[in-house]
Every structure is written in structure tokens, then in C-alpha cells.
Amino acid sequence: MTVSESFQHYVLPTYGRFPIVPVRGEGTRLWDETGKAYLDFCTGIAVCSLGHAHPRLTAAIREQAGTLLHVSNLYQIPQQAELARAIVTEHVELPGKVFFGNSGAEANDGLVKTARRFGHKRPQADGSPRFEVLTFNQSFHGRTLGGIAATGQDKVKEGFDPMLPGFRHLPFNDSAALETAIRPETVAILLEPIQGEGGVNVATPGFLATVAKLCKEHDLLLLLDEVQTGFGRCGEAMAWRTIAPALEPDGISWAKGMGGGVPIGAFWVSDRAIDADGTALSSLMGPGSHGSTYGGNPLVCAASLAVLDEIRESNLAHNARRQEQRIRAAIESWKLPVVTEVRGKGLLLGIGLDASKIAVPEGKTAALVVVTKLMELGLLVPPAGPSTFRLLPPLNVTDAEVDEALEKIRQVLSAF
Numbered sequence: 001m002t003v004s005e006s007f008q009h010y011v012l013p014t015y016g017r018f019p020i021v022p023v024r025g026e027g028t029r030l031w032d033e034t035g036k037a038y039l040d041f042c043t044g045i046a047v048c049s050l051g052h053a054h055p056r057l058t059a060a061i062r063e064q065a066g067t068l069l070h071v072s073n074l075y076q077i078p079q080q081a082e083l084a085r086a087i088v089t090e091h092v093e094l095p096g097k098v099f100f101g102n103s104g105a106e107a108n109d110g111l112v113k114t115a116r117r118f119g120h121k122r123p124q125a126d127g128s129p130r131f132e133v134l135t136f137n138q139s140f141h142g143r144t145l146g147g148i149a150a151t152g153q154d155k156v157k158e159g160f161d162p163m164l165p166g167f168r169h170l171p172f173n174d175s176a177a178l179e180t181a182i183r184p185e186t187v188a189i190l191l192e193p194i195q196g197e198g199g200v201n202v203a204t205p206g207f208l209a210t211v212a213k214l215c216k217e218h219d220l221l222l223l224l225d226e227v228q229t230g231f232g233r234c235g236e237a238m239a240w241r242t243i244a245p246a247l248e249p250d251g252i253s254w255a256k257g258m259g260g261g262v263p264i265g266a267f268w269v270s271d272r273a274i275d276a277d278g279t280a281l282s283s284l285m286g287p288g289s290h291g292s293t294y295g296g297n298p299l300v301c302a303a304s305l306a307v308l309d310e311i312r313e314s315n316l317a318h319n320a321r322r323q324e325q326r327i328r329a330a331i332e333s334w335k336l337p338v339v340t341e342v343r344g345k346g347l348l349l350g351i352g353l354d355a356s357k358i359a360v361p362e363g364k365t366a367a368l369v370v371v372t373k374l375m376e377l378g379l380l381v382p383p384a385g386p387s388t389f390r391l392l393p394p395l396n397v398t399d400a401e402v403d404e405a406l407e408k409i410r411q412v413l414s415a416f
């Protein structure tokens with residue numbers, strides 16, 4: 001039985017999968033089962049931030065796997081404590097505390113639970129808890145019941161109602177709409193500083209300023225989903241700092257790139273005082289409030305620590321910024337009418353396509369047509385919505401690899 005036959009018979013068909021079977025990777029290269037080589041500018045959708053089989057990450061995993069894979073969160077886990085310390089003091093650089101889970105959706109569920117606790121602690125005028133979390137159109141927050149309720153896209157909700165209550169979606173980057181949207185039951189605003197799955201849409205500084213102002217005025221939590229954008233991907237440790245450096249969030253979620261390929265997610269909650277007694281926001285998630293069997297086990301924490309140390313020590317966020325400039329300059333110089341714009345920051349870039357210039361077969365999108373042609377040429381990139389494809393190379397991608405990828409993109413796009 002071939003791999004694709006096994007998929008047909010035994011794997012739930014929830015994904016539309018391309019017909020390639022990757023079996024080995026090294027750095028930015030990936031090889032499929034036929035031996036064909038690809039440049040990987042998909043990286044598991046912004047996961048393999050150090051590329052494939054990075055020696056430092058591989059060594060950390062080998063060492064930890066041979067020492068202690070897993071113990072329960074009933075006990076103290078030194079790798080978890082060290083990773084939390086590194087995240088708080090070296091990457092977020094704001095006082096707070098971290099909870100470790102296994103994915104981005106789970107991390108966002110944790111933020112929503114924190115918001116609900118906050119809504120009990122600081123209720124409405126009539127004493128009933130606040131609970132409503134405002135999110136935005138085209139957002140993506142994951143596939144759990146909480147994640148799809150939070151996500152501002154109908155396609156993830158279809159056939160799964162009733163939705164978890166307590167979410168409302170507003171237009172992204174629309175400060176006026178947000179100003180009038182807050183109700184007595186509203187308790188938090190959750191947003192991606194740069195929407196990834198929704199097409200690579202960057203929050204404007206003015207919009208983030210309005211979010212921060214309204215959170216202060218209405219005693220709301222400001223929650224950032226940095227699952228796709230965090231840890232160097234967008235040119236700073238945290239993506240919000242590339243847009244509004246002075247912003248101080250109350251909660252942040254991560255996953256993807258923080259593990260470099262091991263399944264890990266996390267959320268951070270600020271230590272800031274939420275009342276006159278000095279109660280810390282982070283103290284609301286006390287013993288028994290949340291948990292995850294695998295969350296923060298020695299293996300994934302040792303791996304994530306190696307990834308985050310490598311990102312920081314090698315200043316890979318700077319490489320992300322530098323490569324962004326090189327990519328933007330090259331694409332601009334082509335002056336191709338099929339390219340509408342380049343959106344995003346660092347190495348989360350979306351290339352917008354003029355779909356009217358592309359012959360799109362029934363049931364496909366312009367982005368899928370381009371992504372498929374690039375794959376044939378040996379470049380892997382993911383789509384982002386119907387008319388955008390993303391460039392998500394490893395953060396340590398070299399000039400030569402970027403140039404090689406750009407040449408393939410130019411070749412494909414010049415045909416339209």
C-alpha cells in the first residue's frame with residue numbers, strides 16, 4: 001500500500017494534502033520519498049524556526065530523551081522552570097508567568113480561561129461576571145471549540161454549532177468600530193499583531209494604540225495571539241514590538257516556532273496588579289485552575305530552550321529583518337503586474353496576487369495555482385487565503401537560499 005493509499009483508508013480526511021511525501025530534512029532543504037529536493041519556505045507553517053535537523057536542537061532532544069522524557073506536573077521540572085525564566089526575562093521582558101501546553105489552540109483556550117477568571121474577579125455593575133472576548137474578522141485562533149469560536153472566519157465554524165458563547169468579531173484595524181463595540185459583559189480583546197492564516201494582515205500602530213487605550217478605559221485584558229508571529233519570526237522577539245513597542249499586553253499565547261518542531265505551546269499572564277490590594281493578574285490562575293498532562297515536560301522544554309537560546313544568541317530576529325528587506329527589494333524590482341503587494345514583517349511575508357491575471361481551475365484559488373507551480377519547481381510555500389502565498393523560511397535562512405527561492409518565484413510569477 002502506498003502512503004497516499006494508507007491516508008485514504010486510515011486517516012481522517014480533514015486536510016487537503018499535496019501529493020508529496022517528505023522524508024528527510026537538513027537546514028532549509030527537504031527531500032521527498034523520490035529523492036526530489038525542495039527549498040522549504042513553509043517550515044511546517046512557521047514551526048521549524050531553525051530549519052530541519054539543526055545540530056543544537058537535535059543534540060538537546062537526544063540528550064533529554066536519553067535522560068528523562070516525561071514526568072508529571074505533580075513534580076518540579078527544572079527544564080520547564082528554566083524555559084519559563086528565559087521566556088519571561090529574555091523574550092517578553094515584562095513580569096509575568098507562563099503555563100505550558102501542547103499547541104496554539106490550547107494556549108488560546110488558556111488565555112480565554114484567564115479572561116473568564118478576570119471577569120469573575122472584576123464583574124459587571126450588577127455583580128454578574130464579564131465574559132465576552134472581542135476578536136477580529138480574518139483572525140485565526142485554532143481548531144478547538146474555543147479556538148473556532150474565537151476565530152473570525154465562518155469556514156472553521158461550519159457544521160459545528162452551537163458555538164461556545166462569549167465571542168464577537170469586529171473588523172480588523174477599524175478603531176472606530178472598536179470604540180463603540182464594548183458592552184458591560186466585555187472582558188478582553190484578543191488579536192494577532194499580524195494575522196497569519198487570514199492573509200498576512202499587519203495591525204496598524206493606531207489600531208493597537210486604540211486597543212490599548214480601550215483596555216485601560218474599560219478594564220479589559222489585552223491578549224495577543226503570537227502563535228505564528230512570536231520568537232523572532234517578525235524581526236523582534238515579539239511581533240507587537242515591531243508595531244507598538246510600548247504596548248504592555250496582559251496575556252500572550254505562543255506555539256509553532258518556539259519548539260522548532262516539537263509540539264509545545266504556552267501562554268503568559270502578566271503579574272500586574274488588578275486591584276488596590278495588589279492582586280496579581282497571574283495569581284487568578286491558581287492551583288487546580290488549569291492543567292495539561294504533557295504540558296511542559298522535560299523533553300519539549302529542553303528542545304524549546306535550545307531553540308529560543310539559538311534564536312537569541314545568533315540574533316536570528318535581525319536576520320529575519322534583513323532578509324525581509326532583501327525580499328521586498330527584489331520583488332519590487334521585478335515590477336510584475338500579478339503581484340499586488342508584499343505584506344507582513346520579517347520572515348512572515350505574504351505576497352498578494354491579482355487573481356484576474358491567473359487562470360484558476362474550478363475549485364482552486366489563485367494562491368493554490370501559484371503554490372503548486374512553485375512546488376513543481378522545488379520551492380515549498382503555504383497559501384494564506386485565496387490570493388496570497390506566504391514566505392516562512394527558517395529564521396537562519398541564508399542569502400543564497402533566499403536568492404534561489406526568489407529566482408523560482410520570479411520564474412513562476414513572470415508567466416502570468
Ligand code: PLP
Nearest residue numbers: 103104105140141142227228255
Ligand atoms: N493562532 C494562530 C495565530 C495560528 O496561526 C494558529 C495556527 O495556525 C493557531 C493559533 C493554532 O495553533 P495550533 O494549530 O498549534 O493549535
